[in-house]
Structures are given as structure tokens and as C-alpha cells.
Amino acid sequence: MNFPEPSIVPVNGVKLEVFEAGRQNAGNPIVLCHGWPEHAFSWRHQVPALAAAGYHVIVPNQRGYGNSSRPTEVTDYDIAHLSGDLVALLDHYGYEDATFVGHDWGAMVVWGLTLLHPDRVNKVINLSLPYQERGETPWIELMEAILGGDFYFVHFNRQPGVADAVFDENTFQFLRNLYRKNVPLMEPQPGMAFIDLARAQAPLGEPVMSDSELAVFVAAFESTGFTGSINWYRNLDRNWHLLADVDPVIQQPTLMIYGDRDLIAKSDRLADFVPNVDVVTLDCGHWIQQEKPEETTRAILNWLEQQEATVRAR
Numbered sequence: 001m002n003f004p005e006p007s008i009v010p011v012n013g014v015k016l017e018v019f020e021a022g023r024q025n026a027g028n029p030i031v032l033c034h035g036w037p038e039h040a041f042s043w044r045h046q047v048p049a050l051a052a053a054g055y056h057v058i059v060p061n062q063r064g065y066g067n068s069s070r071p072t073e074v075t076d077y078d079i080a081h082l083s084g085d086l087v088a089l090l091d092h093y094g095y096e097d098a099t100f101v102g103h104d105w106g107a108m109v110v111w112g113l114t115l116l117h118p119d120r121v122n123k124v125i126n127l128s129l130p131y132q133e134r135g136e137t138p139w140i141e142l143m144e145a146i147l148g149g150d151f152y153f154v155h156f157n158r159q160p161g162v163a164d165a166v167f168d169e170n171t172f173q174f175l176r177n178l179y180r181k182n183v184p185l186m187e188p189q190p191g192m193a194f195i196d197l198a199r200a201q202a203p204l205g206e207p208v209m210s211d212s213e214l215a216v217f218v219a220a221f222e223s224t225g226f227t228g229s230i231n232w233y234r235n236l237d238r239n240w241h242l243l244a245d246v247d248p249v250i251q252q253p254t255l256m257i258y259g260d261r262d263l264i265a266k267s268d269r270l271a272d273f274v275p276n277v278d279v280v281t282l283d284c285g286h287w288i289q290q291e292k293p294e295e296t297t298r299a300i301l302n303w304l305e306q307q308e309a310t311v312r313a314r
Helices: 047-052 079-093 105-116 139-147 152-158 162-169 171-178 190-199 211-224 233-242 293-313
Strands: 006-011 014-021 029-033 056-061 098-103 121-127 254-259 277-282
Touching: 006 079, 014 047, 014 079, 029 079, 029 105, 047 056, 047 293, 056 079, 079 105, 079 233, 098 105, 105 121, 121 293, 139 152, 139 233, 152 162, 152 190, 152 233, 162 171, 162 190, 171 190, 171 211, 254 293, 277 293
Parallel strands: 029 056, 029 098, 098 121, 121 254, 254 277
Antiparallel strands: 006 014, 014 056
16 A cells, blocks of 8 residues: 655754645645554545545644654653644644544544634544533542542553553563454453453454565564554643643534444533534444445545535535
8 A cells, every 4th residue: 555755844942753745736735644543654544535526635643653752751741742733734844723623632632722723624524532521520639539549541650651561561562462353351440451362372363464564564663662552642641731721611512433333432522512513323443444445535525525515515
């Protein structure tokens, strides 16, 4: 599969490895934001179709990933920095705003970007991770109280470096075992599921990608390690404080794509915080755009076409 060659773009005090297609479509940008533990390559199926449909497709490896910068300070991975990178990326290309697409942690970043910089986002498309209500208690504190210290979000925060080392030592096994359709999380400690997966010898479930595609992810994380990407988790409570004074309601037209077998739960209150949302559910697990590439691309393009038709009709 042909994937664009990257360029290194200086933004916001770091450098991002950016893949782009459809530069001839300047003026119609769409930015694709990967999740954890992923890579810009996770959007390989969508990039050609979006470019062919008339979009300037911009796909960064966000900080901590691939050949992008990996700052050493944990707080350099908070939502202010992550969203600031995307704003600076728009500035680099000369765009006032863009459509942003996020999957998994990328969706969390796109939600945060839209809250902190609403004038830079014209439409939102998020996969898997719905809008996370802020609530009265910082997120890690809340998870620890409900799910305990072994839940992976909490474990990453309370025992820094432990999971990082396990993943670094077992990169191929971890990613091979993780990128599966409907992988059952191992009992009796579901909170330690990722560490269990990294140590499991036999993969479970059908693979999401070919061996050659998996090799792209493995090579990237063997080069970078996992600490930079896990540092995103270590800023959740900091992000909770950073978002204290923003308007929590997202007004932009939004498409939310769920996998009906994803372990991440759907939100019952999504429309309370994202009133202009349309929802599509696909028959797949968590790795939506890789498990169901054609269906995901079709859902995105159909929705974008509907939005354009609505604007033309006004």
C-alpha cells in the first residue's frame, strides 16, 4: 500500500512528522489524528479516498509518536500542548480552520481542541471515544475510586515506568496481540489487560492488519519506546483542570462513529454536550478505521457530502 512520504514540520516548539495527500486541494483541509498505541499509518485506508474526494489530507504523528518530537517532561503532553500542536499545524499550512478527525486518544485530543480553540475547528468526526463529560472529580481520581489501582489508566499514572518497560520489552508481542478483532481482556485482572497482552505468547482473535502493515507499527515503537505516548494518560487530571473554565458544549457539526463491539462504551449523554451530532455504528470492535476501512471511509465521505449540501442549500 502506498502511503505518503513524510515531512518534518516545526510547530509549537516541537517537530511533527506529517504525512499529506491532496495538496492540490488546498483550501479544503482535513486533519486525521491517531490514537494509542498507533501511528499516522492507521489512516492508510482513508487518505487516498479523502484526497480523491477533494480534501487536503494532513496526517500527523502527534508528539511522542514516530519521528515526531518526544519531550521528556510529562506535562509537555497535556491537552494544551497537544491541541496547540494542531493549531500550529493549521498555521503552518495557512488555514484558519479545518475538519478534524480523531480515533481513540486522537478523539480525546479533537474534543479538547474543539473546546479550547473552537474557531479553528469547522467540523468534528470522532471514532470510538465519545465526548467525556468533565464531572466534579478529576478523571484519574474517579477511575481509581470506581475501578481500582490496577485499571490501566490509573496504573499508568500511579506506577510510572512499569507498563512502559513491559511494552518496550515485548513490542512485537504486544502490538500483534492488541491489533485483533474483539480481543477478550484477560481475567481476573481486567485492569492489567494490556500488560497481560504484552506477555501473552499466543495471539487471540483475528488480526486487524497484515504482517507487513503490523511491521510499520512495530518498527515505530521499537524506535521510540512507549513512554511518550503513555504520557498522554499521565495528564488526564491536569487536563481536567485545564478545561475547567471552557464552555463544555461543542456546537460544530459532528459525526460520531462507534464500533458496536468496541469495549469503550457509547455515551448516553452525547447530544447533551454535542447537540449537532450524527451517530453511525459499524459492526466492528475498537480499531474501527482499520477493521472496517471501506465502511468507515464511506460513512465519513457521505456525512461530509451531506454537510456540504446543507451549506449550499442555505
